[in-house]
Amino acid sequence: xxxxxxxxxxxxxxxxxxxxxxxxxxxxxxxxxxxxxxxxxxxxxxxxxxxxxxxxxxxxxxxxxxxxxxxxxxxxxxxxxxxxxxxxxxxxxxxxxxxxxxxxxxxxxx
Amino acid sequence: xxxxxxxxxxxxxxxxxxxxxxxxxxxxxxxxxxxxxxxxxxxxxxxxxxxxxxxxxxxxxxxxxxxxxxxxxxxxxxxxxxxxxxxxxxxxxxxxxxxxxxxxxxxxxxxx
Numbered sequence: 059x060x061x062x063x064x065x066x067x068x069x070x071x072x073x074x075x076x077x078x079x080x081x082x083x084x085x086x087x088x089x090x091x092x093x094x095x096x097x098x099x100x101x102x103x104x105x106x107x108x109x110x111x112x113x114x115x116x117x118x119x120x121x122x123x124x125x126x127x128x129x130x131x132x133x134x135x136x137x138x139x140x141x142x143x144x145x146x147x148x149x150x151x152x153x154x155x156x157x158x159x160x161x162x163x164x165x166x167x168x
Numbered sequence: 169x170x171x172x173x174x175x176x177x178x179x180x181x182x183x184x185x186x187x188x189x190x191x192x193x194x195x196x197x198x199x200x201x202x203x204x205x206x207x208x209x210x211x212x213x214x215x216x217x218x219x220x221x222x223x224x225x226x227x228x229x230x231x232x233x234x235x236x237x238x239x240x241x242x243x244x245x246x247x248x249x250x251x252x253x254x255x256x257x258x259x260x261x262x263x264x265x266x267x268x269x270x271x272x273x274x275x276x277x278x279x280x
Binding site for chain 2: 088089091093098099101102103106108114146148150154155156157158159160161
């Protein structure tokens, strides 16, 4: 059973706009991670946020974590066409593995 | 600085044939994982290893076997391929759970 569920499943925006995608999970976590996957490629790690953190930034990426609501959001500011990809959240629990969600497909139009 | 290398990149098998997918990492990572990715299903964990000589079952282990004889290599075997095993297979490695995963570029397997 998958722990992370992303919302929306698909998102289309214009270049320069911000993109926000959300992730919800079911049980307590040690950390939550976000990954990007370009079409036909492997996943690339973007950012990791630990359970005792509430917000983290990396370049144009901003991740928030609300453990009381068991949810996280990924904000990409000033989107570019090159940001077109699928984005996955993954949750780490008290086990040796990550559980991935089904992903959000982001399309950024020039 | 190759990271995680998967071979082969593509393969077509007939039902009942066997094959081994190879994953190699050069980062001295302890943890290695095999996932399969199917449309609309996200990534599902097949098997994983927390160190040389160890393996463990993931979410969808049936029909697959794995071995981790050397720290840098993690092999995924299909003993008797079935059409349901048509998928894209990804290998990943990690220093430990407090760090992100490094993924390979995937193996696209078709079983006819």
